[in-house]
Amino acid sequence: RLQLVESGGGSVHTGESLRLSCAASGHRSQSNCVGWFRQSPGKEREGVARLFRQGGDFMDYVDSVKGRFTFTQSQDALYLQMNNLKPEDSGMYYCATLYGFVGSRAACFSQELSDFGYWGQGTKVTVSS
Secondary structure, X not given: OOEEEEEOOEEEEOOOOEEEEEEEEOOOOOOOEEEEEEEOOOOXXXXXXXXXXXXXXXXXXXXXXXXXXXXXXXXXXXXXXXXXXXXXXXEEEEEEXXXXXXXXXXXXXXXXXXXXXXXXXXXXXXEEO
């Protein structure tokens, strides 16, 4: 069974950076759609960034992080580089992968959270002003 383990969270101040990692073990996900999500206190879990990895790497970001966050990957890990962090970026960050494959970037970027079948335990990010 695929296992995902996030790391790299921490406590920083406004304007600082963090790099989150998501290591995969047990069984490499074959999905072509993976993502980073976050859940802030009192809020629902939301998608932060998604990667469609077929025919190249295609990323999509929630508007609030565009220009500040970058989603990359290696063979067995996913990364989220977070620059110019803001207090509203605080929360638990999770990586997840879809069950199976999707046929297009649009399909990947529009998948419901419930369609992502494998999740890590999360890593906490706290940004103070």
